[in-house]
Amino acid sequence: MKLSRRSFLQMSATLASSTALASLPNTASAADIQDGHKALVCIFLFGGNDAYNMLVPLSEPAYSEYISARPELGLTKEQISPTGLTTDNGVALGIHHAMASMLPLFADGQASVVINSGQLIEPTTRSQIEQGEVDLPDFLMAHNSQQEMWQSGTENLSHPYGWAGRMMDMLGISSGISPLFSISNEAKLLRNASSSQTVINSSGVDNYNAWDQESRVNGYFSHFKDREYSNVYERNYALRMKESVIENDELKNVLNAYPATGSYPQSDLAEQLSMASRLIQANDMMGQKRQVFFVGIGGFDTHKDQKTAHHNLLAQVSDAVAAFNQDMNDQGLSEQVTSITMSDFGRRIIANASGTDHGWAGHQIISGGAVNAASAYGNWPDLTLESEHNYNNGRIIPGTAADQVNASLCSWFGLDNAQILELFPNLNNFDSPYLGFVSV
Amino acid sequence: MKNDAGEQRAQYAKFLYRATFGPKQGEIDNLQKMGLKAWFEQQTQSPASYHLAKAQEFAALSEEPVNDNMRTGAWWQRSIQADDQLRQRTAYALSQIFVVSKHGVGNRHAELANYYDILLKHAFGNFRDLLEEVTLSSVMGRYLTLEGSRKADADKNTFPDENFAREIMQLFTLGLWQLQPNGWPKLDAQGNKIPSYSQNDVEELARAFTGWRSSDLFAPMYADNGRHDSEAKEILGSSFPAGQSAENDMQQALDLLFNHDNTPAFIAALLIKRFVTSNPRRQYILRVADVFRSNADGIRGDLLAVLSAVLTDSDVINGFAESGDLQRKNTFGRVHEPIIAVANQARAFDMVSEGPRWWDFQYTEANLGQSPLTSPTVFNFYTSDFTPQGELAENNLTSPEFYLLTADNMRRIHNRLWGNIYAAWASPSERKWTWDAAEFEALEAFPEQYIALINERLFGGLMSQELADYLNYMLTVELQGEYVHLRVRNTLYVAVTSPEFFCPE
Structure with a gap:
């Protein structure tokens, strides 16, 4: 017996009122958003992507400096495909040949790259670090701290919310189904005051097997409808049961209305992006003028035997991102959707025996119709051992702050300067809080 | 106390939900009779039920090499049937500290x-x-x-691998921050937490750990001193003299980490969270850490003494926990790991495999969001300080296991709990597990006795009056006149999906 619609709606209404927004500080009204729908897709490369083997300089002396820093692990010129992009300091960029499926996006002006970005509190050079003149972010080379820092903002590691979640609070965005979607597992990026993020599996939703008997449904619901719990774990567990039931039911309706589109390769990341595509297409049905998606792929912690493993990982990312962009183009949604890669940190330019160790700065790939893709963003760093960019034997100091990258995305979503500085107070230390990689 | 005997029995029941994979029929009474001291003795003397031998036994039955399903099946067989429950439960807790995973090691399941x-x-x-x-x-x-990590090679411009050096400090011994003896972080004059090691310590320790190789994943690694960096090192303020072998450096480094001020409280807090409560008070952590520092004989690192301290501390008996900003509210206890909730159910029902080989009837990793040695990363299935958004986070309380309770997993877990109930009536297959529901069927016509049976088997006698009342309503009103098996199945479903089944105190 199916759960009656009526009891469901009753429940949902109760839920909505219990999480309804009291007025938040610095909040615009959702009604103020006039420029139509936008979706941001963060693609997290867990483990620390070896960005210096993802994007490689074609110009000299940059290539020679690169290959002498990693004589064994560096890509040969034959393994690099030109992107047509040039950095702010005039270095032509190639991409790992495993990522050839991205080349049409670069050619069509739908993708660009941010070079040498990472966690920074203020502009930083090697001499300044050695002389103790700059503050450095906490635990620079630790996986979990750095993953979290990308999602919280550099100075906000201890803040309970993530920057994208807080951005949605500031924009006054909320809806029945939360517009903050994490595919697979909860993400710090999406935490905020006004809603619980929607955590969804890329295989979608399914049935509660025991619910073909009304007494079982009633009993299940009694656990959260009729009971008060004094124990804090029971109370929150019952709430999670309730939220899960509602989310499962509402998403079932949405996903039935929006079956999969496009042509995706078979990979976990591709399935996640395919799910994101369906939810993006359903934005109007869900009443979501802004959406943020968090998807991810692991395995980038390539300390050892890196060559094949990294090649395969980059191919998966490239093929999935290319398919996703094609899907967005086919649906006419390309201008509304921007995706960006992030990773714990870049890896050390100097290698281990057959892999690489934790480094600092890395590169990011941005794609979508709103991307200003005429050039790359940022300066190519000097990779030689004694350079001002080279800290601690090959951990490259970022030239662009992660906060600047994230702020640019917030600006595209509609935050003003004051709001952005509230999210990323460090940006006062930089000449400009933004990079111009998306059209506002 | 109003009812001393009842209260005492409740304590023993709660103890078994912590120290084992859940009480089986008769075990609470048995424990009450023998007392904790004799129980610990019995558990420590009980021979270890190893997993490799069991997985190999299953492999032989199927005439295939050991695979994921066999390894997981062996884990379930041991967790459900082995007598050395404290050892099994402890090893499982340790597998979430000293994490290795098939995601990384690969499909080397015998290994x-x-x-x-x-x-x-x-x-x-x-x-x-x-x-x-x-x-x-x-x-x-x-x-x-x-x-394979080797000393720096100037010709190839390569350096030692820092991976293990970093994680042994961050995850296996010290943690990120310098701790007080009670596990709370130390603060500097400005009120900031103080890192327990620097990047330089990681690099130096990585040098000390160079030169280890392996040719057999069943055997320990062996030292290849030609690859070892034998120059002097400075790690966490200790000098490692030049000329030491890989073995010397390893011994000195492990001693250093073992004897570090952080290690006792760091490990104590992790174990308390796995066995007892997500929010231990600092006094509790301190008492357990003190036992780690020195057992009754003055020996450091005695795990049995530490376990005993974790499980029998006065805070555990009294149900005291850190309450964060929820002033003196009920914050003792934890949310079960999904795999432990399912193990509780399987032991309550005394489930058995229908065939001689135990298959992974739960499809554990896919349905429960976790399975032994399958963590996505070395950071385990959840971090020990994870807290779900909402009341717990707002009051500075943690509940790590909540990370696994996504809407998707919640539905899958409850579907598994249902599948396990239904297994008593399902068509037989040697790949399935089953159990005998006759005891329940015999009593369903007598609601009071029937509910007492559910209470005893599935809740160790700790069921709330509200849940008992609801089950009584089901039997006497909602399912009045229904078939026996339906009355049994439906009430059991409601019982095992209750928050109290998943949230033991």
Whole structure:
């Protein structure tokens, strides 16, 4: 017996009122958003992507400096495909040949790259670090701290919310189904005051097997409808049961209305992006003028035997991102959707025996119709051992702050300067809080 | 106390939900009769039920090499049927600290089972011995890439691998921040937390750990001193003299980490969270850490003494917990790991495999969001300080297991709990598990006795009056006149999906 619609709606209404927004500080009204729908897709490369083997300089002396820093692990010129992009300091960029499926996006002006970005509190050079003149972010080379820092903002590691979640609070965005979607597992990026993020599996939703008997449904619901719990774990567990039931039911309706589109390769990341595509297409049905998606792929912690493993990982990312962009183009949604890669940190330019160790700065790939893709963003760093960019034997100091990258995305979503500085107070230390990689 | 005997029995029941994979029929009464001291003695003397041998037995039955399903099936058979429950439960807790995973090691499942056996072997031993055997394990060497790490090579411009050096400090011994003896972070004059090691310590320790190789994932790694960096090192303020072998440096480094001020409280807090409560008070952590620092004989790192302290502390008996900003509210206890909730159910029903080989009837990793030695990363299935958004986070309380309770997993877990109930009536197959519901069927016509039976088997006698009342309503009103098996199944479903089944105190 199916759960009656009526009891469901009753429940949902109760839920909505219990999480309804009291007025938040610095909040615009959702009604103020006039420029139509936008979706941001963060693609997290867990483990620390070896960005210096993802994007490689074609110009000299940059290539020679690169290959002498990693004589064994560096890509040969034959393994690099030109992107047509040039950095702010005039270095032509190639991409790992495993990522050839991205080349049409670069050619069509739908993708660009941010070079040498990472966690920074203020502009930083090697001499300044050695002389103790700059503050450095906490635990620079630790996986979990750095993953979290990308999602919280550099100075906000201890803040309970993530920057994208807080951005949605500031924009006054909320809806029945939360517009903050994490595919697979909860993400710090999406935490905020006004809603619980929607955590969804890329295989979608399914049935509660025991619910073909009304007494079982009633009993299940009694656990959260009729009971008060004094124990804090029971109370929150019952709430999670309730939220899960509602989310499962509402998403079932949405996903039935929006079956999969496009042509995706078979990979976990591709399935996640395919799910994101369906939810993006359903934005109007869900009443979501802004959406943020968090998807991810692991395995980038390539300390050892890196060559094949990294090649395969980059191919998966490239093929999935290319398919996703094609899907967005086919649906006419390309201008509304921007995706960006992030990773714990870049890896050390100097290698281990057959892999690489934790480094600092890395590169990011941005794609979508709103991307200003005429050039790359940022300066190519000097990779030689004694350079001002080279800290601690090959951990490259970022030239662009992660906060600047994230702020640019917030600006595209509609935050003003004051709001952005509230999210990323460090940006006062930089000449400009933004990079111009998306059209506002 | 109003009812001393009843209260005492409740304490024993709660104890068994912590120290074992859940009480089986008769075990609470048995414990009450023998007392904790005799129970600990019995558990420590009970021979270890190893997993590799069981997985190999299953492999022989299927005439295939050990695979994931066999290794997981062996884990379930041991967790449900083995008598050395404290050892099994402890090894499982240790597998979430000294993490290795098939995601990383690869499908080397006999070798993974053998790694699990290392944890079983040392569960009641000394932490220092455990740390050494884990460190030198070829499976760990492969997982955290210590195997093959060699001294810097100027010609190839390569450096030692820092992976294991970093994680042994961050995750296996010290943690990120300097701790007070009670596990709370130390603060500097400005009120900031103080890192417990620097990047330089990581690099130096990585040098000390160079030179280890392996040719057999079942065996420990061996030293190849030609690859070892024998220059002097300075690690966490200690000098490692030049000229030491890989073995010398390893011993000195492990001693240093074992004897570090952070290690007792760091490990105490992790174990308390796995066994007892997500929000221990600092006094509790301190008492357990003190036992780690020195057992009754003055020995550091005695894991059995530590376990005993974790499980029998006065805060555990009194149900005291850190309440964060929820002033003196009910914050003692934890949310079960999904795999432990299912193990509780299976033991309550005394489930057995229908065939001689135990298959992974739960499809554990897909349905429960976790499975032994399958963590996505070395950071385990959740971090120990994870807290779900909402009341717990707002009041500065943690509940790590909540990370696994996504809407998707919640539905899958409850579907598994239902599948396990239904297994008593399902068509037989040697790949399934089953159980005998006759005891329940015999009593369903007598609601009071029937509910008492559910209470005893599935809740150790701790069921709330509200849940008992609801089950009584089902039997006497909602399911009045329905078939016996339906009355049994439906009431059991409601019982095992209750928050109290998943949230033991």
